[in-house]
Amino acid sequence: MAGLNNTKVTPPRWLLAELSYKCPLQCPYCSNPLDYAKHNSEISTADWKRVLSQARKMGAVQLGFSGGEPLTRQDLPELVCHARQLGYYSNLITSGYGLNEDKIIQLKEAGLDHIQLSIQASSQELNDYIAATESYENKKIVAKLIKKHGYPMVLCVVIHRKNIHQMEQILNMAEELGADYVELANTQYYGWAHKNRDLLMPTKEQYEKAEAIAQAYKEKVADKMKIYYIIPDFHEDRPKPCMNGWGTTFLTIAPDGVALPCHSARELPDLDCPNVNDFSIGQIWNESKAFNFFRGDGWMKEPCRSCDEKDKDFGGCHCQAYLLTGDMCNADPVCSKSPDHHVIEAAIASAQVSALSIDEKPLLFRNSKNSKKYIENNEVSISK
Protein backbone atom coordinates (compact mmCIF):
# COMPACT_ATOMS: atom_id res chain seq x y z
CA MET A 1 0.00 0.00 0.00
CA ALA A 2 1.00 3.62 -0.13
CA GLY A 3 3.52 5.00 2.25
CA LEU A 4 6.93 6.34 2.82
CA ASN A 5 9.30 3.70 1.49
CA ASN A 6 12.24 5.74 2.80
CA THR A 7 11.46 8.84 0.77
CA LYS A 8 13.12 11.87 2.33
CA VAL A 9 10.46 14.32 3.49
CA THR A 10 11.18 17.88 2.35
CA PRO A 11 9.74 20.83 4.30
CA PRO A 12 6.64 22.71 3.10
CA ARG A 13 7.32 25.91 1.14
CA TRP A 14 3.84 27.11 0.18
CA LEU A 15 0.90 27.42 2.51
CA LEU A 16 -2.58 28.02 1.14
CA ALA A 17 -4.86 29.28 3.90
CA GLU A 18 -8.45 28.86 2.77
CA LEU A 19 -10.02 31.11 5.37
CA SER A 20 -13.67 30.60 4.44
CA TYR A 21 -15.86 28.81 1.90
CA LYS A 22 -18.21 31.82 1.93
CA CYS A 23 -18.11 33.71 -1.36
CA PRO A 24 -20.35 36.33 -2.97
CA LEU A 25 -19.47 34.93 -6.39
CA GLN A 26 -20.86 31.70 -7.85
CA CYS A 27 -18.33 30.71 -10.53
CA PRO A 28 -19.25 27.36 -12.05
CA TYR A 29 -15.60 26.16 -12.10
CA CYS A 30 -14.91 26.89 -8.42
CA SER A 31 -12.18 24.71 -6.91
CA ASN A 32 -13.98 24.41 -3.58
CA PRO A 33 -15.57 21.00 -2.96
CA LEU A 34 -19.09 20.37 -4.29
CA ASP A 35 -20.21 19.54 -0.75
CA TYR A 36 -18.66 22.67 0.82
CA ALA A 37 -22.01 23.52 2.46
CA LYS A 38 -21.42 20.53 4.73
CA HIS A 39 -18.10 21.93 5.98
CA ASN A 40 -19.36 25.24 7.28
CA SER A 41 -17.39 25.55 10.50
CA GLU A 42 -14.39 27.89 10.53
CA ILE A 43 -11.37 27.67 12.82
CA SER A 44 -10.64 30.63 15.09
CA THR A 45 -8.17 33.49 14.76
CA ALA A 46 -5.99 31.84 17.41
CA ASP A 47 -6.04 28.55 15.46
CA TRP A 48 -4.94 30.30 12.27
CA LYS A 49 -2.14 32.11 14.09
CA ARG A 50 -0.90 28.83 15.51
CA VAL A 51 -1.02 27.18 12.06
CA LEU A 52 0.90 30.09 10.48
CA SER A 53 3.56 29.99 13.22
CA GLN A 54 4.05 26.22 13.05
CA ALA A 55 4.22 26.08 9.25
CA ARG A 56 6.63 29.02 9.11
CA LYS A 57 8.94 27.33 11.57
CA MET A 58 9.04 24.28 9.30
CA GLY A 59 10.04 26.42 6.31
CA ALA A 60 6.84 27.60 4.61
CA VAL A 61 7.46 31.06 3.16
CA GLN A 62 4.94 31.71 0.39
CA LEU A 63 1.48 32.23 1.86
CA GLY A 64 -1.83 32.61 0.05
CA PHE A 65 -4.93 33.82 1.87
CA SER A 66 -7.72 32.28 -0.13
CA GLY A 67 -11.24 30.89 0.17
CA GLY A 68 -14.07 31.30 -0.86
CA GLU A 69 -13.57 34.98 -0.40
CA PRO A 70 -10.96 35.59 2.33
CA LEU A 71 -12.28 39.14 2.88
CA THR A 72 -15.36 37.64 4.55
CA ARG A 73 -13.11 37.00 7.57
CA GLN A 74 -13.06 40.10 9.77
CA ASP A 75 -9.73 39.05 11.29
CA LEU A 76 -7.89 39.13 7.93
CA PRO A 77 -5.75 42.21 8.79
CA GLU A 78 -4.76 40.60 12.09
CA LEU A 79 -3.72 37.39 10.30
CA VAL A 80 -1.81 39.37 7.65
CA CYS A 81 0.03 41.23 10.40
CA HIS A 82 0.92 37.98 12.16
CA ALA A 83 2.14 36.50 8.85
CA ARG A 84 4.35 39.53 8.18
CA GLN A 85 5.93 39.33 11.63
CA LEU A 86 6.76 35.68 10.94
CA GLY A 87 8.44 36.57 7.64
CA TYR A 88 5.92 35.14 5.18
CA TYR A 89 5.53 36.58 1.70
CA SER A 90 1.78 36.89 1.67
CA ASN A 91 -0.78 37.07 -1.08
CA LEU A 92 -4.46 37.91 -0.94
CA ILE A 93 -6.36 35.79 -3.47
CA THR A 94 -9.61 37.67 -3.89
CA SER A 95 -12.65 38.34 -6.06
CA GLY A 96 -12.26 41.99 -5.08
CA TYR A 97 -15.74 41.93 -3.56
CA GLY A 98 -15.61 43.89 -0.31
CA LEU A 99 -12.27 45.49 -1.11
CA ASN A 100 -12.27 49.28 -0.90
CA GLU A 101 -9.48 51.85 -0.57
CA ASP A 102 -9.52 51.87 3.25
CA LYS A 103 -9.15 48.09 3.37
CA ILE A 104 -6.36 48.15 0.77
CA ILE A 105 -4.45 50.68 2.89
CA GLN A 106 -5.16 48.77 6.11
CA LEU A 107 -3.85 45.51 4.61
CA LYS A 108 -0.77 47.25 3.23
CA GLU A 109 0.01 48.64 6.66
CA ALA A 110 -0.51 45.17 8.14
CA GLY A 111 2.18 43.88 5.76
CA LEU A 112 0.39 42.27 2.84
CA ASP A 113 2.84 41.77 -0.04
CA HIS A 114 0.68 41.31 -3.10
CA ILE A 115 -2.85 40.83 -4.35
CA GLN A 116 -4.24 38.35 -6.85
CA LEU A 117 -7.51 39.61 -8.26
CA SER A 118 -9.82 37.35 -10.23
CA ILE A 119 -11.74 38.64 -13.18
CA GLN A 120 -14.08 36.41 -15.14
CA ALA A 121 -14.09 38.00 -18.59
CA SER A 122 -13.21 41.18 -20.49
CA SER A 123 -16.80 42.33 -20.80
CA GLN A 124 -19.24 43.26 -18.07
CA GLU A 125 -22.03 41.09 -19.41
CA LEU A 126 -19.98 37.91 -19.48
CA ASN A 127 -18.10 38.60 -16.25
CA ASP A 128 -21.32 39.16 -14.34
CA TYR A 129 -22.95 36.09 -15.91
CA ILE A 130 -20.06 33.75 -14.98
CA ALA A 131 -19.74 35.21 -11.47
CA ALA A 132 -23.56 35.24 -11.15
CA THR A 133 -22.99 38.51 -9.30
CA GLU A 134 -22.71 42.08 -10.51
CA SER A 135 -19.01 42.59 -9.96
CA TYR A 136 -17.23 43.68 -13.14
CA GLU A 137 -17.17 47.45 -12.62
CA ASN A 138 -16.10 47.04 -9.01
CA LYS A 139 -13.24 44.72 -10.01
CA LYS A 140 -11.86 47.35 -12.38
CA ILE A 141 -12.00 50.01 -9.67
CA VAL A 142 -10.31 47.64 -7.21
CA ALA A 143 -7.56 46.81 -9.73
CA LYS A 144 -6.70 50.49 -10.10
CA LEU A 145 -6.64 50.98 -6.33
CA ILE A 146 -4.35 47.98 -5.88
CA LYS A 147 -1.84 49.56 -8.26
CA LYS A 148 -2.32 53.03 -6.76
CA HIS A 149 -1.13 51.66 -3.44
CA GLY A 150 1.96 50.00 -4.87
CA TYR A 151 1.13 46.33 -4.63
CA PRO A 152 2.37 43.87 -7.23
CA MET A 153 -0.88 42.74 -8.88
CA VAL A 154 -1.67 39.37 -10.38
CA LEU A 155 -4.80 39.30 -12.50
CA CYS A 156 -6.24 35.80 -12.61
CA VAL A 157 -8.59 34.79 -15.39
CA VAL A 158 -9.92 31.26 -15.56
CA ILE A 159 -10.27 30.27 -19.22
CA HIS A 160 -13.11 28.10 -20.57
CA ARG A 161 -15.43 27.84 -23.56
CA LYS A 162 -17.55 30.83 -22.52
CA ASN A 163 -14.64 33.32 -22.51
CA ILE A 164 -11.80 31.78 -24.52
CA HIS A 165 -12.79 33.87 -27.56
CA GLN A 166 -11.94 36.99 -25.51
CA MET A 167 -8.26 36.09 -25.09
CA GLU A 168 -6.98 39.17 -26.91
CA GLN A 169 -9.39 41.52 -25.10
CA ILE A 170 -8.56 39.92 -21.74
CA LEU A 171 -4.87 40.62 -22.29
CA ASN A 172 -5.60 44.17 -23.42
CA MET A 173 -7.67 44.68 -20.28
CA ALA A 174 -4.90 43.30 -18.06
CA GLU A 175 -2.37 45.65 -19.63
CA GLU A 176 -4.69 48.62 -19.28
CA LEU A 177 -5.34 47.82 -15.60
CA GLY A 178 -1.58 47.74 -14.96
CA ALA A 179 -1.31 44.08 -14.01
CA ASP A 180 2.24 42.96 -13.28
CA TYR A 181 1.32 39.34 -13.85
CA VAL A 182 -1.59 37.70 -15.66
CA GLU A 183 -2.49 34.18 -14.85
CA LEU A 184 -4.40 32.60 -17.72
CA ALA A 185 -5.63 29.48 -15.99
CA ASN A 186 -7.24 27.00 -18.30
CA THR A 187 -9.98 25.34 -16.27
CA GLN A 188 -8.89 22.25 -14.36
CA TYR A 189 -11.76 19.82 -14.22
CA TYR A 190 -12.32 19.00 -10.55
CA GLY A 191 -15.21 19.77 -8.23
CA TRP A 192 -17.66 22.21 -9.79
CA ALA A 193 -15.73 22.35 -13.06
CA HIS A 194 -15.94 18.55 -13.35
CA LYS A 195 -19.74 18.80 -13.08
CA ASN A 196 -19.84 21.52 -15.74
CA ARG A 197 -17.18 20.04 -17.99
CA ASP A 198 -19.33 19.60 -21.10
CA LEU A 199 -20.24 23.28 -20.97
CA LEU A 200 -16.81 24.62 -20.09
CA MET A 201 -14.29 22.67 -22.13
CA PRO A 202 -13.19 24.49 -25.28
CA THR A 203 -12.43 22.66 -28.50
CA LYS A 204 -8.85 21.92 -29.48
CA GLU A 205 -9.05 24.56 -32.20
CA GLN A 206 -10.16 27.18 -29.67
CA TYR A 207 -7.28 26.26 -27.34
CA GLU A 208 -4.73 26.47 -30.11
CA LYS A 209 -5.94 29.86 -31.29
CA ALA A 210 -6.05 31.26 -27.74
CA GLU A 211 -2.61 29.94 -26.88
CA ALA A 212 -1.08 31.47 -30.01
CA ILE A 213 -2.56 34.85 -29.02
CA ALA A 214 -1.20 34.53 -25.46
CA GLN A 215 2.26 33.51 -26.65
CA ALA A 216 2.46 36.42 -29.10
CA TYR A 217 1.33 38.82 -26.36
CA LYS A 218 4.02 37.47 -24.04
CA GLU A 219 6.70 38.84 -26.35
CA LYS A 220 4.94 42.14 -26.84
CA VAL A 221 4.74 42.92 -23.10
CA ALA A 222 7.86 41.06 -21.94
CA ASP A 223 9.24 43.96 -19.92
CA LYS A 224 6.15 45.10 -18.08
CA MET A 225 3.69 42.22 -17.74
CA LYS A 226 4.47 38.59 -17.10
CA ILE A 227 2.04 36.03 -18.47
CA TYR A 228 1.60 32.68 -16.75
CA TYR A 229 -0.21 30.32 -19.09
CA ILE A 230 -1.60 27.28 -17.33
CA ILE A 231 -2.02 24.55 -19.91
CA PRO A 232 -5.19 22.58 -20.53
CA ASP A 233 -3.90 19.12 -19.70
CA PHE A 234 -6.69 17.22 -21.45
CA HIS A 235 -4.98 18.02 -24.73
CA GLU A 236 -1.50 16.97 -23.63
CA ASP A 237 -0.17 13.43 -23.84
CA ARG A 238 1.73 13.54 -20.56
CA PRO A 239 0.21 14.54 -17.20
CA LYS A 240 1.23 17.53 -15.11
CA PRO A 241 3.55 16.92 -12.14
CA CYS A 242 0.81 17.15 -9.56
CA MET A 243 1.60 19.65 -6.77
CA ASN A 244 5.30 19.43 -7.67
CA GLY A 245 5.14 16.01 -5.98
CA TRP A 246 2.62 15.09 -3.29
CA GLY A 247 3.60 16.30 0.17
CA THR A 248 6.84 17.88 -1.05
CA THR A 249 6.02 21.59 -1.31
CA PHE A 250 2.36 22.52 -0.83
CA LEU A 251 0.16 22.54 2.24
CA THR A 252 -3.48 23.63 2.12
CA ILE A 253 -5.56 24.28 5.21
CA ALA A 254 -9.32 24.30 4.60
CA PRO A 255 -11.68 26.67 6.49
CA ASP A 256 -12.61 24.00 9.05
CA GLY A 257 -8.96 23.21 9.79
CA VAL A 258 -8.60 20.11 7.61
CA ALA A 259 -5.08 19.85 6.19
CA LEU A 260 -4.88 18.86 2.52
CA PRO A 261 -1.88 17.90 0.36
CA CYS A 262 -3.69 19.59 -2.55
CA HIS A 263 -6.76 21.82 -2.50
CA SER A 264 -8.84 19.19 -4.33
CA ALA A 265 -7.76 16.31 -2.10
CA ARG A 266 -11.01 16.47 -0.14
CA GLU A 267 -12.60 14.61 -3.06
CA LEU A 268 -10.30 11.61 -2.58
CA PRO A 269 -11.52 8.64 -0.53
CA ASP A 270 -9.94 7.15 2.61
CA LEU A 271 -7.11 9.65 3.02
CA ASP A 272 -8.32 10.57 6.54
CA CYS A 273 -7.05 14.12 6.11
CA PRO A 274 -6.04 15.37 9.57
CA ASN A 275 -7.35 18.51 11.29
CA VAL A 276 -5.13 21.21 12.78
CA ASN A 277 -7.28 21.06 15.91
CA ASP A 278 -6.02 17.52 16.57
CA PHE A 279 -2.42 17.63 15.36
CA SER A 280 0.47 20.05 14.91
CA ILE A 281 1.58 20.99 11.39
CA GLY A 282 4.76 18.99 12.01
CA GLN A 283 2.79 15.83 12.83
CA ILE A 284 0.47 16.42 9.88
CA TRP A 285 3.27 17.00 7.39
CA ASN A 286 5.64 14.29 8.57
CA GLU A 287 3.47 11.55 10.02
CA SER A 288 -0.09 11.64 8.69
CA LYS A 289 -1.44 8.98 6.36
CA ALA A 290 -2.79 11.63 3.98
CA PHE A 291 0.52 13.41 3.43
CA ASN A 292 2.52 10.20 3.14
CA PHE A 293 0.07 8.44 0.83
CA PHE A 294 1.59 9.42 -2.50
CA ARG A 295 5.13 10.24 -1.38
CA GLY A 296 7.75 8.27 -3.26
CA ASP A 297 6.66 5.68 -5.82
CA GLY A 298 5.66 2.73 -3.62
CA TRP A 299 1.97 3.41 -4.33
CA MET A 300 2.39 3.22 -8.11
CA LYS A 301 0.82 0.64 -10.38
CA GLU A 302 1.68 -0.02 -13.99
CA PRO A 303 2.26 1.73 -16.34
CA CYS A 304 3.72 4.28 -13.88
CA ARG A 305 5.84 1.87 -11.84
CA SER A 306 8.18 0.94 -14.69
CA CYS A 307 7.91 4.26 -16.54
CA ASP A 308 11.13 6.19 -17.10
CA GLU A 309 9.24 9.47 -16.69
CA LYS A 310 7.86 8.72 -13.23
CA ASP A 311 10.31 11.08 -11.53
CA LYS A 312 9.20 13.88 -13.82
CA ASP A 313 5.39 13.78 -13.41
CA PHE A 314 4.95 11.49 -10.37
CA GLY A 315 2.09 9.68 -12.13
CA GLY A 316 0.20 12.92 -12.67
CA CYS A 317 -2.87 14.11 -10.82
CA HIS A 318 -4.48 11.71 -8.33
CA CYS A 319 -7.76 13.65 -8.21
CA GLN A 320 -8.04 13.31 -11.98
CA ALA A 321 -7.25 9.57 -11.79
CA TYR A 322 -9.94 9.15 -9.13
CA LEU A 323 -12.62 11.24 -10.85
CA LEU A 324 -12.11 9.67 -14.26
CA THR A 325 -11.07 6.07 -13.54
CA GLY A 326 -12.46 5.48 -10.05
CA ASP A 327 -9.05 4.62 -8.56
CA MET A 328 -6.73 7.37 -7.31
CA CYS A 329 -3.71 5.02 -7.59
CA ASN A 330 -4.15 4.66 -11.34
CA ALA A 331 -2.04 6.69 -13.72
CA ASP A 332 -3.55 10.07 -14.57
CA PRO A 333 -5.59 9.15 -17.69
CA VAL A 334 -4.25 12.26 -19.45
CA CYS A 335 -1.13 10.16 -20.06
CA SER A 336 -1.24 8.45 -23.43
CA LYS A 337 0.38 5.40 -21.78
CA SER A 338 -2.62 5.02 -19.45
CA PRO A 339 -4.96 2.14 -20.33
CA ASP A 340 -7.79 4.54 -19.42
CA HIS A 341 -6.69 7.30 -21.79
CA HIS A 342 -9.88 6.77 -23.83
CA VAL A 343 -11.91 8.51 -21.06
CA ILE A 344 -10.10 11.75 -21.90
CA GLU A 345 -10.87 11.37 -25.57
CA ALA A 346 -14.51 10.62 -24.68
CA ALA A 347 -14.67 13.74 -22.46
CA ILE A 348 -13.31 15.92 -25.26
CA ALA A 349 -15.79 14.40 -27.73
CA SER A 350 -18.69 14.83 -25.30
CA ALA A 351 -17.86 18.51 -24.77
CA GLN A 352 -17.66 18.96 -28.53
CA VAL A 353 -21.15 17.49 -28.97
CA SER A 354 -22.44 19.76 -26.22
CA ALA A 355 -20.84 22.80 -27.88
CA LEU A 356 -22.68 22.07 -31.10
CA SER A 357 -26.05 21.22 -29.59
CA ILE A 358 -28.86 23.76 -29.80
CA ASP A 359 -30.26 23.36 -26.30
CA GLU A 360 -27.27 23.02 -24.00
CA LYS A 361 -28.14 22.24 -20.40
CA PRO A 362 -27.56 25.17 -18.02
CA LEU A 363 -24.40 25.70 -15.97
CA LEU A 364 -24.48 24.52 -12.37
CA PHE A 365 -23.44 27.58 -10.38
CA ARG A 366 -21.45 27.29 -7.17
CA ASN A 367 -23.76 28.32 -4.34
CA SER A 368 -25.09 26.91 -1.10
CA LYS A 369 -28.39 25.84 -2.63
CA ASN A 370 -26.67 23.72 -5.30
CA SER A 371 -24.15 22.40 -2.80
CA LYS A 372 -26.92 21.28 -0.43
CA LYS A 373 -28.79 19.67 -3.32
CA TYR A 374 -25.61 17.81 -4.26
CA ILE A 375 -25.15 16.61 -0.68
CA GLU A 376 -28.77 15.36 -0.54
CA ASN A 377 -28.53 13.48 -3.83
CA ASN A 378 -25.20 11.99 -2.88
CA GLU A 379 -26.43 10.76 0.49
CA VAL A 380 -29.50 9.24 -1.14
CA SER A 381 -27.38 7.36 -3.64
CA ILE A 382 -25.07 6.09 -0.91
CA SER A 383 -27.92 4.82 1.28
CA LYS A 384 -29.57 2.96 -1.62
Next chain:
Amino acid sequence: MTLNPDLIISFSAMHRLQWEEVQQKDVILYPEGMVELNQSSAEILKLCDGSRKPEIIVADLEQKFSTSGLQKDIFNFLEIALQNGWIEQH
Protein backbone atom coordinates in the same frame (compact mmCIF):
# COMPACT_ATOMS: atom_id res chain seq x y z
CA MET B 1 17.57 46.64 -20.37
CA THR B 2 21.26 47.04 -19.82
CA LEU B 3 23.24 48.14 -16.82
CA ASN B 4 24.02 51.84 -16.68
CA PRO B 5 27.32 52.36 -14.77
CA ASP B 6 26.37 55.93 -13.87
CA LEU B 7 23.10 55.21 -12.11
CA ILE B 8 22.44 54.15 -8.54
CA ILE B 9 20.92 50.69 -8.08
CA SER B 10 18.04 49.90 -5.77
CA PHE B 11 16.32 46.64 -4.96
CA SER B 12 12.93 46.20 -6.65
CA ALA B 13 9.90 47.28 -4.64
CA MET B 14 8.04 44.39 -6.25
CA HIS B 15 10.36 41.76 -4.74
CA ARG B 16 11.62 40.94 -1.28
CA LEU B 17 15.10 39.74 -0.35
CA GLN B 18 15.23 37.77 2.86
CA TRP B 19 17.24 35.23 4.84
CA GLU B 20 15.55 31.84 5.25
CA GLU B 21 16.65 30.11 8.43
CA VAL B 22 15.35 26.63 7.51
CA GLN B 23 17.06 26.71 4.12
CA GLN B 24 20.15 28.56 5.41
CA LYS B 25 19.92 30.70 2.31
CA ASP B 26 18.94 34.15 1.12
CA VAL B 27 15.96 34.09 -1.21
CA ILE B 28 14.10 36.51 -3.46
CA LEU B 29 10.34 36.38 -3.02
CA TYR B 30 7.81 37.62 -5.57
CA PRO B 31 4.27 36.75 -6.66
CA GLU B 32 4.04 33.01 -7.30
CA GLY B 33 7.75 32.46 -6.99
CA MET B 34 10.99 32.24 -5.06
CA VAL B 35 14.62 32.25 -6.15
CA GLU B 36 17.24 30.69 -3.90
CA LEU B 37 20.50 32.61 -3.95
CA ASN B 38 24.06 31.49 -3.47
CA GLN B 39 26.20 33.51 -1.10
CA SER B 40 27.93 35.72 -3.64
CA SER B 41 24.68 36.68 -5.40
CA ALA B 42 23.14 37.53 -2.04
CA GLU B 43 26.14 39.70 -1.07
CA ILE B 44 25.81 41.69 -4.28
CA LEU B 45 22.05 42.17 -3.97
CA LYS B 46 22.29 43.33 -0.36
CA LEU B 47 24.34 46.29 -1.59
CA CYS B 48 21.66 47.24 -4.13
CA ASP B 49 20.04 49.46 -1.52
CA GLY B 50 19.53 52.72 -3.36
CA SER B 51 22.83 54.26 -2.26
CA ARG B 52 25.45 52.83 -4.61
CA LYS B 53 26.43 52.93 -8.27
CA PRO B 54 27.68 49.66 -9.82
CA GLU B 55 31.38 50.45 -9.42
CA ILE B 56 30.91 51.34 -5.74
CA ILE B 57 29.28 47.94 -5.22
CA VAL B 58 32.38 46.34 -6.78
CA ALA B 59 34.73 48.41 -4.62
CA ASP B 60 32.81 47.64 -1.43
CA LEU B 61 32.77 43.90 -2.10
CA GLU B 62 36.44 43.78 -3.08
CA GLN B 63 37.24 45.54 0.17
CA LYS B 64 34.95 43.29 2.23
CA PHE B 65 36.49 40.10 0.86
CA SER B 66 40.04 41.54 0.52
CA THR B 67 40.28 40.71 -3.15
CA SER B 68 40.29 42.36 -6.58
CA GLY B 69 39.19 41.71 -10.18
CA LEU B 70 35.52 41.14 -9.31
CA GLN B 71 34.08 43.74 -11.66
CA LYS B 72 33.34 41.48 -14.62
CA ASP B 73 31.52 38.85 -12.56
CA ILE B 74 29.57 41.40 -10.56
CA PHE B 75 28.51 43.39 -13.62
CA ASN B 76 27.40 40.17 -15.33
CA PHE B 77 25.28 39.25 -12.34
CA LEU B 78 23.80 42.77 -12.07
CA GLU B 79 22.83 42.53 -15.73
CA ILE B 80 20.92 39.32 -15.03
CA ALA B 81 19.34 40.80 -11.91
CA LEU B 82 18.18 43.81 -13.91
CA GLN B 83 16.66 41.64 -16.62
CA ASN B 84 14.82 39.61 -14.00
CA GLY B 85 13.46 42.77 -12.43
CA TRP B 86 15.14 42.11 -9.05
CA ILE B 87 16.90 45.48 -9.16
CA GLU B 88 16.14 48.88 -10.69
CA GLN B 89 18.03 51.95 -11.88
CA HIS B 90 16.43 55.36 -12.01
